[in-house]
Amino acid sequence: MYTEILSRFDKPWLPILALFIFGICFTAYTYWTFKKSNKPVYDSVSMMPLEDGVKHE
Amino acid sequence: MSAQSTTPSSGVGRLEKFSYDDQIVRMFVIATIIWGAVALLLGVTIAFELASWKVNMGLQWITFGRLRPLHTNAAIFAFCGNAIFAGVYYSHQRLLKARLFSDALSRIHFWGWQLIIVSAALTLPFGFTTGKEYAELEWPIDIAITVIWVVFAVNFFGTIFRRRERHIYVAIWFYIATIITVAVLHIVNSLEIPVSLFKSYSLYAGVQDALVQWWYGHNAVAFFLTTPFLGLMYYFVPKAANRPVYSYRLSVIHFWSLVFIYIWAGPHHLLYTTLPEWAQTLGMAFSIALWAPSWGGMINGLMTLRGVWDKVRSEPVLKFMAMSLTFYGMSTFEGPLLSIKSVNAIAHFTDWIPGHVHSGTIGWNYMFISGMLFFLVPKLWNTKLFSKALATAQFWTATIGLVLYIISMWVAGITQSLMWRAIDANGKLVYPNFIETVVKIVPMYWVRAFGGTLVLVSFVLMMYNLFKTMKQGSIGSVEVYEAYSLNESSIEKNATPHRSLEGLPMIFAVLAFLAILVGSAIEIVPSLLSTNYITKLDVVKPYTPLELLGRDIYVREGCYLCHSQTIRPMVHEVLRYGKHSEAAEFVYDHPFQWGSKRTGPDLARVGGKYPNMWHYRHMINPRDVTPQSIMPIYKWLVEQKIDYASLPSKLSAMKALAVPYTDEQIKNGIELAQVQAKEITTDLMNQGVPAAVEDKELVALISYLQRLGKDYGSFKTNN
Numbered sequence: 001m002y003t004e005i006l007s008r009f010d011k012p013w014l015p016i017l018a019l020f021i022f023g024i025c026f027t028a029y030t031y032w033t034f035k036k037s038n039k040p041v042y043d044s045v046s047m048m049p050l051e052d053g054v055k056h057e
Numbered sequence: 058m059s060a061q062s063t064t065p066s067s068g069v070g071r072l073e074k075f076s077y078d079d080q081i082v083r084m085f086v087i088a089t090i091i092w093g094a095v096a097l098l099l100g101v102t103i104a105f106e107l108a109s110w111k112v113n114m115g116l117q118w119i120t121f122g123r124l125r126p127l128h129t130n131a132a133i134f135a136f137c138g139n140a141i142f143a144g145v146y147y148s149h150q151r152l153l154k155a156r157l158f159s160d161a162l163s164r165i166h167f168w169g170w171q172l173i174i175v176s177a178a179l180t181l182p183f184g185f186t187t188g189k190e191y192a193e194l195e196w197p198i199d200i201a202i203t204v205i206w207v208v209f210a211v212n213f214f215g216t217i218f219r220r221r222e223r224h225i226y227v228a229i230w231f232y233i234a235t236i237i238t239v240a241v242l243h244i245v246n247s248l249e250i251p252v253s254l255f256k257s258y259s260l261y262a263g264v265q266d267a268l269v270q271w272w273y274g275h276n277a278v279a280f281f282l283t284t285p286f287l288g289l290m291y292y293f294v295p296k297a298a299n300r301p302v303y304s305y306r307l308s309v310i311h312f313w314s315l316v317f318i319y320i321w322a323g324p325h326h327l328l329y330t331t332l333p334e335w336a337q338t339l340g341m342a343f344s345i346a347l348w349a350p351s352w353g354g355m356i357n358g359l360m361t362l363r364g365v366w367d368k369v370r371s372e373p374v375l376k377f378m379a380m381s382l383t384f385y386g387m388s389t390f391e392g393p394l395l396s397i398k399s400v401n402a403i404a405h406f407t408d409w410i411p412g413h414v415h416s417g418t419i420g421w422n423y424m425f426i427s428g429m430l431f432f433l434v435p436k437l438w439n440t441k442l443f444s445k446a447l448a449t450a451q452f453w454t455a456t457i458g459l460v461l462y463i464i465s466m467w468v469a470g471i472t473q474s475l476m477w478r479a480i481d482a483n484g485k486l487v488y489p490n491f492i493e494t495v496v497k498i499v500p501m502y503w504v505r506a507f508g509g510t511l512v513l514v515s516f517v518l519m520m521y522n523l524f525k526t527m528k529q530g531s532i533g534s535v536e537v538y539e540a541y542s543l544n545e546s547s548i549e550k551n552a553t554p555h556r557s558l559e560g561l562p563m564i565f566a567v568l569a570f571l572a573i574l575v576g577s578a579i580e581i582v583p584s585l586l587s588t589n590y591i592t593k594l595d596v597v598k599p600y601t602p603l604e605l606l607g608r609d610i611y612v613r614e615g616c617y618l619c620h621s622q623t624i625r626p627m628v629h630e631v632l633r634y635g636k637h638s639e640a641a642e643f644v645y646d647h648p649f650q651w652g653s654k655r656t657g658p659d660l661a662r663v664g665g666k667y668p669n670m671w672h673y674r675h676m677i678n679p680r681d682v683t684p685q686s687i688m689p690i691y692k693w694l695v696e697q698k699i700d701y702a703s704l705p706s707k708l709s710a711m712k713a714l715a716v717p718y719t720d721e722q723i724k725n726g727i728e729l730a731q732v733q734a735k736e737i738t739t740d741l742m743n744q745g746v747p748a749a750v751e752d753k754e755l756v757a758l759i760s761y762l763q764r765l766g767k768d769y770g771s772f773k774t775n776n
Contacts, residue, residue, distance in 0.1 A: 015339055018575050022317055025572075026310075032555040033309045041556065046305035048226045049295045053154050053538035 070542040073221065076535045077150045081163040083437050083532070085143035086430060088171060090520055092135035093426070095178075097513045099128035104506040106689070107656065108499065110679075113689040118182040120689050122615025126193040127181040132418060133191065133281060135174040140426040141285045142166070142209070145232055147433060148292040149216055152226045154540040158215025162208050169205035173198060184613035185255040188648050189270050191277050192246050196257045199247040206243070210236050217562045221540040223548065224559055227308040231288030233562070234316045234569045238280040241573065245581075246273035250710045253703065256609070258710050263643025264331050267651055272323035272581060279319040282422055287315075287354055290382070293429050294361050297374040303360035307353060309555070314350035316569060318343050320576035325396035328405065329625035330651065331640035336580055337398075343576070344396030351389035358382040373448035377428030380456065384420025388413060403474045406621055406655040408498065408505075412466025419459045419512055427451070427519055434523050440530030443522050451518040458511025461504055469501035478629045486632050491658040496685050594641040597768045599716045600761070602704050603730035607761025609707070610754050611650065614691065619656035622649075622765065635662040636770045645716050657688060662766030669737055670744045672759045694755035699734065701727045701752075733760055 032038070105112045106121045113120055150157060157163050176198045180186075186193040194202070213236060217225065246269055249257040261269050295302050302308060324332060324340025359382050362369060369375045391413050395404050404410060435442050442448065476494040479487035488494055548560065558565055600608060611617075624630050626637040638661055643649055667675075671682055676694055679686035704726040712718045722729065737759055738751040750756060 015579055018579050021575065025317070026314065029313055029555050030310055032553040033306045035553060038306075038553060038556060042305040042309075043301075045224045045226065045559075046295075046301035048152055048222070048224070049148070049228070049292045050299065050301065052151050053540055055536060055538055 070544040072539055073542050074537050074539050075154075075156050076537050078146070078157045078160060078163060079437055081157065081160075081167060082143050082147045082433065084167050085139050085146065086433055086437065088167070089136060089139040089143055089426065089430065090523060092131060092139055092174060093423075094516055094520060096128060096131035096136045097509075097516050099124055099131055101506065101509045101513050103128055104502070104509045107687065108502040108506045110687050110689045115690055115692060117691075117693045120614065122618050123182050123184060125615060125618050126186060127178060129191055130177050130181065130193065131174070133277065134177075137282060137418075137422050137426070138170065140429065141289070142170070143433065144289040144293065144429055145213070145285065148228055148289065149213065149232065152222065152229060152292065153216060153220035154222050154538070155216055155219045158212045158219060162212040166205060166208045166212060169201065169208065173201050173205060176201070180255065186612060186615065187249065187257060187259065188612035188617060188650065189246070189259065190653060191274050192270065195255050196247070196249055196251050197254065199243070202243060203240075206236070206240055210240070214562065221542055223543055225562055225565065226292070227305065227312060228288040228291040230312050230565065230569070231284045231291065233566050234312070234573070235280050235285045235288070237566060237570050238276065238284075238320070238573050241577070242273045242276050242280065246270060250713055252706050252710045256703070258714060259648035260714065261647070262714070263646045263649050264640045266647070266649040267327055267330065268324065268332055268336065268581060270649070271326040272577065275323035275326060276320055278417070279322070282417065283319070284315070286422060286425055289429060290354075290358050290378070290425065293432055294358050294378050297372070297378060297428070297432055298362055298365045298368070300361065300364065303357050303363070307357050311350050311354045311357060313572065315347075315354065317572045317576070318346050318350060320573045321580060322347060322396065324580065325401065326653065328398050328401045329627065330623050331638055331643070339580060341396050341398055345393045347389065348393050352386060355382055355386040355389065371445070373431045373442065373445055373452070374428045376449070376452055377424050377431065380452070381421050381424035381428060384416055384424060388417040388421060391416065402625075402627065404470060406653070407470035407474045408466040408501070409470025409474075410654065412463045412470060415459070415466075416463050419455070419462070423455070423512070427455075430519070430523060434526050435530070437532075438527045438530030439533045440526060443525035443529060447518055447522045451515045451522070454511050454518065455515035458508045458515060461508030461511065465501040465504035465508060469498040469505075472501075473498050477633070480629060480632070486629060489633070491633070492683050492685055495656070495687060499687065594639070594769060597641055597644060599645045599711070599718060600764060601729065601733055602708060602722070602726040603733040603757050603760045604764045605707060605711070606699055606701075606704065606730060607757035607759070610694070610758045611761055612648070617650045617652040619652075619654060619688075621652035621655050621659045622661045623651040624659055624661050630659070634659045635766065639769060642766075642769045647711065647714055647716070660762065660765055662770065664763045664765040664767040669740050669759050669763065670746070672762055673741055673746060673755065676755055676758070694758060695750055695753050697754045698752050699730070699754055699757050701730060704730060
C-alpha cells in the first residue's frame with residue numbers, strides 16, 4: 001500500500017519537509033514556553049482576563 | 058469616547074482615559090439571539106421534512122435541498138458568526154485595554170454582516186446557489202463577505218496597534234488565526250466565473266474542486282467553529298470561574314499545534330474517492346494527530362474549573378461552559394475516529410456524520426454561546442440574570458434533545474451502513490433495493506426531529522430569559538477607565554524568542570499564516586498542478602447544452618445534499634451502483650457534485666438505468682415508482698420553463714474554464730438543446746405525457762440524469 005501511495009506522488013519530500021519543520025518549531029516553542037525563567041511571566045499574563053482595567057473615578 | 062491622555066509620566070508611558078465600545082457588543086448579542094432562533098427553526102423544519110415528505114407541502118422554496126444550505130449558513134455564519142463578533146469585541150478591548158479602532162468600522166461590520174445574512178435568506182430558498190456545501194452563497198455575496206471580513210480585520214488589528222498592554226493574550230492569538238485563515242479559505246474556495254448576477258461556475262472541476270471544497274469545508278469547522286471559540290474559551294472560562302487558565306504554557310503549545318495540524322485534515326472527507334491516495338493518507342494521519350491538541354485545549358479548559366466545581370451546579374455560565382467543553386472533547390474524539398479509513402468506510406454517507414456535526418455545533422458551540430450570553434447580558438445591561446431556574450431548564454432540555462439527536466443518528470447511520478454492505482453467500486446484496494435501508498431508519502428521523510425540537514424549545518427558554526434580563530436592566534452611563542500608554546519601557550528585556558513574539562502582532566500574524574500555508578500548499582498545489590493521476594479518457598465528453606441546463610437545475614434543487622455522485626471501490630457499492638468512479642469522469646464538472654450524504658441512492662451511474670418515463674413519474678410523485686420513498690415531489694419542474702436564453706453565456710463561461718465547447722456549439726447551443734428536448738418529449742409523449750412538457754425544466758433534468766455515468770460505464774453496461 002505504501003509503495004502505491006508513494007509511487008503516485010511525485011514529491012514525497014514535501015510532507016516530510018513539513019513534518020520536519022513542524023518538529024523543529026514544536027521543539028522550539030515547547031522549550032521556550034516551558035523554560036523555567038518564563039514561569040513568572042506566564043503566571044502573570046494568565047491573569048489578564050481577570051482585569052478589566054482600572055476605572056476612572 | 059476617544060482616548061485622552063492626561064498625566065505625562067516618564068518611564069511608564071502616559072496615563073490615558075478611555076472607554077470600551079459595549080454598544081457594538083450589545084448589537085451583536087441581540088443579532089446572535091435572533092439568528093440562533095432562525096437557524097434552529099430551520100433545522101427542526103428540515104428534520105421533520107426528512108421524517109415525512111408531506112411536511113414540504115409541495116412548495117419549492119422550502120424543500121430540504123433548498124433549506125438545508127440556509128440552515129447551515131444560518132447556524133454557522135449568522136448564529137455562531139454574530140456570537141463570535143460579540144465575544145471577540147468584548148474580550149479584545151478588555152485584554153488590550155483599548156477601545157475598538159473605529160466605531161464607524163464596527164457599525165459597517167455589524168450592518169454589513171446582517172445584510173449578508175439577509176441576502177443568504179433571500180437567495181438560497183430561491184435556488185441561487187453555487188452547489189458547494191457550506192459555501193453555497195453566490196458570487197456577489199462572496200464579494201460582500203470578503204469586504205466585511207476585511208473591515209473586521211482592519212478594526213481588529215487597528216485595536217491591537219492602539220493597545221495599552223504589551224503582551225497579547227492567547228485568546229487574541231486564536232482570533233488572529235481565525236481572521237487570517239478564514240480569509241484565505243473563503244477567497245480560494247470562492248474563485249468562480251460569473252455567468253449572471255446570481256449564477257457562477259467554480260473555477261475548479263471534479264476531483265480538484267472536491268479537494269479545494271473540503272479543504273475549505275473542514276477548515277470552516279476548524280477556523281470558524283473551533284479556533285474563535287477556543288479563544289473565547291480562554292477568556293470567558295477564567296472570567297466566569299474567576300481564576301486564571303489552568304496552564305497558560307499549555308495554551309501556547311495548544312495554539313501552535315492546533316493551527317499547524319488542523320489545516321491538513323480536510324481530505325478525510327474524501328476517503329475512498331478518486332482523490333490521490335497520498336492526499337487521503339495525509340488527511341487521515343493529521344486528523345488522528347489532531348487528538349492531541351484538541352484534547353490539550355479541552356483539558357486546559359476543564360481544569361480551569363478545578364476548585365469551582367460546586368459553582369458549576371449553581372451558576373448557569375459555568376454549567377453551560379463545562380458542558381460545552383465536555384462536548385468539545387467528545388466531538389474531537391469522534392472526528393479523528395471517523396477519519397480512520399476503516400471506520401470512515403462505515404460512517405461516510407450515513408446519518409452518523411450529521412450526528413457528529415451536531416454534537417459539535419449544538420454541544421460545543423450552542424452550549425458555549427449560551428454560557429457566554431449568560432455572562433455578557435447581565436454585564437452589558439447592568440443587572441442580574443432574570444432566572445437561574447429557567448437557565449437550568451434550558452440546560453437539561455438542550456442536553457436531552459442533543460443526546461436524542463446524536464443517539465438516533467448513530468443508530469440510523471450504523472443500521473443503514475450495515476444494510477448497504479450486507480452480502481449473502483451467493484455474493485449478492487441482501488438489500489438490493491435502496492428504499493429498504495431508508496424505511497428502516499425513518500423512525501430514527503422522527504426521534505431526531507423530536508430531539509431537535511427540544512433543542513429549539515431550550516433556545517426559546519433562553520431567549521425569554523435574556524430578553525427579560527435586558528428589560529429589567531439598563532444600559533447605564535459609559536464607564537471610563539484609565540491605563541498607561543505603551544512605550545519602550547514595557548518591552549521585556551532578554552526575553553526568549555517566543556516571549557518577544559507575543560508582543561509583535563504583525564510578525565505573529567505572518568507566522569500563523571505560514572503555519573496554515575504549509576499544510577494547504579502541500580496538499581492542494583500538487584493536486585492542482587499535477588495531472589499525472591488523472592488518465593484522460595477520450596470517451597468522457599462535455600455535457601450537451603440541454604444536459605448543462607439540467608445540471609444547473611440539479612444544483613439549484615440541492616439534489617447533492619441527499620444523493621452522492623461518486624462510487625467508492627467497495628464490493629457492495631460496485632454491486633449496487635456499478636463500476637467505481639474514476640477521476641477522469643469528473644473533469645468537466647464545475648462544480649463537482651459528489652455530495653456527502655446518501656439519504657437517497659448514489660446517482661453516478663444512474664444514466665440509462667431507468668427509462669425517461671420513470672424519471673418523469675418519479676419527479677412528479679416519487680411514490681408512484683418507489684413506494685415508501687421519502688423524497689418530496691418536484692411538480693414545479695413540469696410548470697417552469699427551461700431557461701434557454703442563459704445558454705450562450707453558460708457555454709461561454711464553461712469554455713473559459715477549459716471545457717472544450719466549440720464556437721459552433723456555443724452559437725447553436727439553444728437549437729441543439731431544443732432538438733434534444735424534442736427527442737425526450739417524443740419518447741414521453743408515446744407514453745401519454747402531454748406535448749406541453751417539451752419546454753419544461755423536467756425535460757432538461759431528465760437529460761442530465763440520463764447522461765450520468767454513460768461516458769465511462771453506466772449502471773446497465775456494468776451489471
